[in-house]
Amino acid sequence: MEMPIHPGTSSAIVILDFGSQYTQLIARRIREQNVFSVVLPCTASLETIQQANPAGIILSGGPSSIYDADAPAADPRILTMGKPVLGICYGLHFITHHLGGRVRSASLREYGHADLEIVSPAVLLEGLPNQLQVWMSHGDEALELAPGFSLIAKTSNAVAGIADEARRIWAVQFHPEVHHTKLGTELLRNFLFRICQVAPDWTPQHFVQETVQRIREQVGDGHAICALSGGVDSSVAAVLVDRAIGDRLTCIFVDNGVLRKNEFQKVQENLRLRLGLNLVAVDASKQFLAKLAGVNDPETKRKIIGNEFIAVFDAEAHRIAQQTGSVDWLVQGTLYPDVIESSSVKGPSQTIKSHHNVGGLPETMKLRLIEPLRDLFKDEVRRIGRDLQMPEDILQRQPFPGPGLAVRILGEVTPERVRILQEADDIVVNEIKAAGLYQKIWQSFAVLLPVRSVGVMGDQRTYANTCAIRAVHSEDGMTADWTPLPYEVLKRISSRIVNEVSGINRVVYDITSKPPGTIEWE
């Protein structure tokens, strides 16, 4: 696995991932304290862990029992490296098991809220009240503590916290990283600042300076290209690289025929005039729409758009290489969750949809990658964007899929159906913005269904298209809850669409969460 580039902060907290659903959350909570954290698979070698320059190590929770035949294991030498260790849930079981204690299946499984009582003073729990509410999620428990450990906290039926302050190892049975654990952040802060004594120097300014400097050194006199969508990630990545190498970065923005209303112009303005990027805009809409004619199957539509994008991008890259002498680097807005996902202990999840970003570019292009955001979470990317003084409307833009409106036009994509959806979508976006909801919602958009129904307008019978409204709340797009938009907003959206968009005479509201639905309809 490639090591995340160390951002040059004084130190990092290494989180070893035993497969918990909360591992990323631990990383985020630590970064919220301006301390750099990196997630490594629990199987990472001692050498890899050392390379990350850890000031402390956190062992995550995990779904396994320590006695399972395939229970994930870390190199036990991490417990004797002399770095402070904090075990969480499975991490506690791992520590107890490897240092000579005993773990067993709990007679009473604890999931959800539990009341914790602190039974002896410990630096990890300093400043916390004697009783507090914590979040448990486990089937196993420590039965006998390992030699040298003492009990520091308990719930009514389990060991909740242990410590061996001489060896600088602490562990808790509950999850301090989840919001349900009141004061969990205080516990993590104690680990970071009292125990590991790290400096809170993981700040946007620091990151920008270090990254710009590093890109400058990496790229030398080379040339780079970047596929821009106008979204947050690729825009922030491009601005960082632009700061480092200026016009030796050429950004490419492609009109694939399924962008939103006026988006081709608006994104060009944003990128050129407001961000000062060196931009090539390619109108390939006709060529994309020609390829999509007559195609109904969602996956085929996605593949066509992906392949066509690669063809257009490749041709542009060659053209730019002829002008500049060479193109050596490709800038991508890969984020940390993608990096963790591809290296975690969990197996790859089943492909539901073939998502495509520029990650699918042909290897024959032989470009080396610059991924300035590969250590960051989405909210950190926004913070960096703010530090770079990028306009807020770019930073707050809702995610928009690579295959664009094509996955929101069910059935065949035709120029007329694109026009209809662009108009309807524009009304949704504007009304959501006018209601002050745009930034509070993960995504809100219109979907054009392959369904026509009868209606009546001005004494005339109509027989026209149906449009669905979708609005969801989500943390990361992996799961999502449908948003109960206020009736007044729904009412305005519905009446404006039916009155203003010729071709739509009925509006319905999608009240499906993910799972079982997905966010996009195709």
Ligand code: XMP
């Ligand atoms: P689904 O529909 O899978 O979407 O629930 C989850 C998130 O991913 C976005 N999405 C895409 N993003 N290329 C992208 O860059 C794609 O092909 C793609 N398909 C879906 C979707 O908008 C949502 O935020």
